[in-house]
Amino acid sequence: MADIPVDGNTRVAWVPAISNKALPTTTELNAGLLLQSLVTADGLAGFEPETADVDTTSLASTFNTVTIxxxxxxxxxxxxxxxxxxxTAYNTLIRGAAGYIVIRRDVLETTAWTAAQKVEVYPVVCGQTKRLNPEANTVARYEVPTKITSAPELRAVVA
Incomplete structure (x- = not known):
C-alpha cells in the first residue's frame, strides 16, 4: 500500500442542487462551481466530524461507560x-445561498466527475462573507461560513 498525497488530490465544488445526496449525478456535479483552485491550502476548514459521548454508566457500575x-x-x-x-465564487457564495459543498478526496483534482467515485456531500447555507485583513506576502482572501443544514452524506457515490 502506498501513501496518498493530499496536494492536487482534492476537488471541491459548490453545487446548487442535488436530488439524492447519497447518489449525486455527474450532471448535477458538472452544474456546480469548482472551487479547489480558489480555496487556500488551509481553506477547507471544519469538515471533520466529531461524535459526542453519551454516558451509559449506572449507579451499579465500577467503570465509566459511554456510547456514541x-x-x-x-x-x-x-x-x-x-x-x-x-x-464568480465571491458573487455566488453570498449570505443565505443554499446548496451543497461536495468534496472528493484522493483523486487528482483535474479528473472529471465519474460514476462510482466516492464523495462527501454537505447541505449548507452560506453565512456572511468575511474579508480578511491584508497581510504581507499573501493574496487577498475572504472566508465564507458554511452552516450545515441537515446530515451530510460522508460516503456518497457518484451515480
Missing part, C-alpha cells in the same frame, strides 16, 4: 482567494 451520541461539525467554512474582474 450526536455527530457534529463545527466551524465549517471556506477560505478563498479573491479574484480580480468577475469573481
Amino acid at each position: 451520541g450526536r455527530d457534529t461539525f463545527s466551524g465549517t467554512m471556506l477560505r478563498l482567494k479573491k479574484q480580480d474582474g468577475t469573481d
Whole structure:
C-alpha cells in the first residue's frame, strides 16, 4: 500500500442542487462551481466530524461507560482567494445561498466527475462573507461560513 498525497488530490465544488445526496449525478456535479483552485491550502476548514459521548454508566457500575451520541461539525467554512474582474465564487457564495459543498478526496483534482467515485456531500447555507485583513506576502482572501443544514452524506457515490 502506498501513501496518498493530499496536494492536487482534492476537488471541491459548490453545487446548487442535488436530488439524492447519497447518489449525486455527474450532471448535477458538472452544474456546480469548482472551487479547489480558489480555496487556500488551509481553506477547507471544519469538515471533520466529531461524535459526542453519551454516558451509559449506572449507579451499579465500577467503570465509566459511554456510547456514541450526536455527530457534529463545527466551524465549517471556506477560505478563498479573491479574484480580480468577475469573481464568480465571491458573487455566488453570498449570505443565505443554499446548496451543497461536495468534496472528493484522493483523486487528482483535474479528473472529471465519474460514476462510482466516492464523495462527501454537505447541505449548507452560506453565512456572511468575511474579508480578511491584508497581510504581507499573501493574496487577498475572504472566508465564507458554511452552516450545515441537515446530515451530510460522508460516503456518497457518484451515480
